[in-house]
Amino acid sequence: MAKPTTKPKNTSGPKRTRKPSADALPTREQLLEALAEQTDIKGKRDLAKIFGIRGDMRRPFKAMLNELEGEGIITRTRKALRRTAALPHVTVLDIPTDADPDNLHAFPAQWNEEQGEKPRVQVLGGRDARVVPAPGDRILARIDAGEGEPPAYTAKAMKILDKPRRAHIGIVRMDEDGARLVPVDRKQKEMRIPPGDLGDAKDGDLVEVDVKPAGRLMIPRARVTAVIGNPASEGAISLIAIHALEIPYRFPASVIREAEQAEEASLKGREDWRDVPLITIDPHDAKDHDDAVYAELDTDENNAGGHIVTVAIADVAAYVRPGTALDREAYLRGNSVYFPDRVVPMLPERISNELCSLKEGQPRAALAVRMVIGADGKKRSHSFHRILMRSAAGISYQQAQAAIDGTPDDKTGPLLEPILRPLFAAYETMTKARDNRGPLDLDLPERKIILDEKGMVKDIRIPERLEAHRLIEEMMIAANVAAAETLEQKRSPLLYRVHDEPSSEKLQSLRDFLGSLDIAVKKSDNVRTSDFNGILAQARRAGNIDQVSEMVLRSQAQAEYAAENYGHFGLNLDRYAHFTSPIRRYADLIVHRALIRAERFGDDGLSDSEVEKLAGIAQHISATERRAMSAERETSDRLLAQFLSSQIGARFEGRISGVTRSGLFVRLLETGADGFIPASTLGQDYYRYAEDQQAMVGDRTGEKFGLGDPVTVRLLEAAPVAGSLRFELLSEGTRGNPSSSKRTIRRPSRAQALRARRKR
Incomplete structure (x- = not known):
């Protein structure tokens, strides 16, 4: 100075x-x-x-x-x-992914290297800890500086935090002035890349950059630090979300080495079920098969008309043991992530597609649950078994459905009478109990994006929902419930899949909206799943099921994992755990280990150290699940924006899928693509946000554009990198009473406005 x-x-x-x-x-x-x-x-x-x-x-x-x-x-x-x-008394710490789970250490998330080397902080734990972090977590912690120079820091975790997007990711675009960066984050502005900071990047490359303010006005400039790839030439739009959300997608050498060295499980310590004709029913393009089913009539005279249903699940716990490199990487990932152009698996291919894939005719290790179902569809009893099985056949949903509908093929023909008919008969019986239970009846269509050989959108389809799909779903739900019940009966700790009931605030918003449609709903906050099904039934009769389904969906809490049980509101179940997909979900692997420990199936069950950390594991894998959902949604948005970018000016039919003070969100009927219409471009009136109606209402005319309304729009702009579309509204709204519309306007609070902005 x-x-x-x-x-x-x-x-x-x-x-x-x-x-x-x-x-x-x-x-x-x-x-x-x-x-x-x-x-x-x-x-x-x-x-x-x-x-x-x-x-x-x-x-x-x-x-x-x-x-x-x-x-x-x-x-x-x-x-x-x-x-x-020195470190402040409360700070944010990052725990390295390779930290010892039983002796955790961490480093400050933010540190100025001018102050010297990052201080190492010992993370304290124990049974009494309310928050139990694990390797790879970011935590808010209370710091204690011990004696000595430098201080011997220790930390107690206060909260496990979602990791923010640390990487600055964007696409390089060349123009007459040089290079600029188009950020993938819609909220960030474009930046210039000085000539000496471009590195080896070329036009269209996806790059990671450092951002540094420069000049008197501190205008941000970007410097390329790494070239990730070129999504256009490689057909890998998913690369953007993978890097922006920091999803691990390359397995470390130690993990691959452990997977390659794994040996097939033997019959030792297992029941021999290789003669039980279990079959797998999966999508036609499935590469791994982690669940198999079998059903037969119960011959017990005390259960006349009942069935015995068996669900067998790949025994991943036999290969992925606590404390191994495979286990640490699976925990870090939390789950597999599914994109239209690729899968980022939780486990290496040697485990997921080979040793733990229940391939036809191959002996495979599995955990099985045998459930006795009464003629009323209710489960009377169940038992778990650690087995060695051999799949009798692997067929697709379409094959199974065609066979039961009367058109079997060469493969399903021999399976029809001995296997498929008993399976469908057992399912029909189980539906009685399902209908009596009354899970939330929201059957919203899901679109599937079909890509061409270049990785670009070829088609968008709504896959047909078959009874074969529902059969597998119902049997998997029953197996998941059985796992939770067994572990509770054995007083074993476990991870529940929980879904809380809607909050009072969301219920009030739903009431206000339904009131504008003259749909009655009880005023009490003590609602049941059946209350929502009643609302949906009224909406179907009134012909506005789309609007109401959207609002009912928004009123729901988000499902998550927890070490404590508070039930599953959507499925209307008192206890529920994920047991059926350990290849792709770490939660299921934990439940498998808990069953192995509780049933004394072997020495590879849930460890004492894992028991202490279940709360932290639940928080972490809930966060990785949300990350995966964001990545999948963002990638679909980008693919659809790229698909529609050649149709600027075209007209589309859609429905209003969201209403905020800033404008309308519209979902196109044909493709499911979402776009935005700014409020300033609506009609010839001044429109206000009527929260109770979930609509924009004109001051002078009373013209209303509400949630679920069908609209015609013109595409004005498509930004593939950001995954955003901008529309012009071509259709008119419904006419109302201007004075009435003004009286119903309720301006959103500051908190509501902030929530609306976050949703955008």
């Missing part, structure tokens, strides 16, 4: 220094040096005087200070600023 040229008259205040140059701000290093040398600096005003900050320089100077404070490099005590010399 430049030394002052004259001694100030008032020696009691901070020393005045000369600006680094006529028009430049001080560097971060100069700011930190001033804070270290002049201990009497009271705040930003003193620092501004030291560096002669005035006029247009005040705003970027303040931004620099806020950035330093946000990174934890400087701290504020009342109005005094100081450089951070």
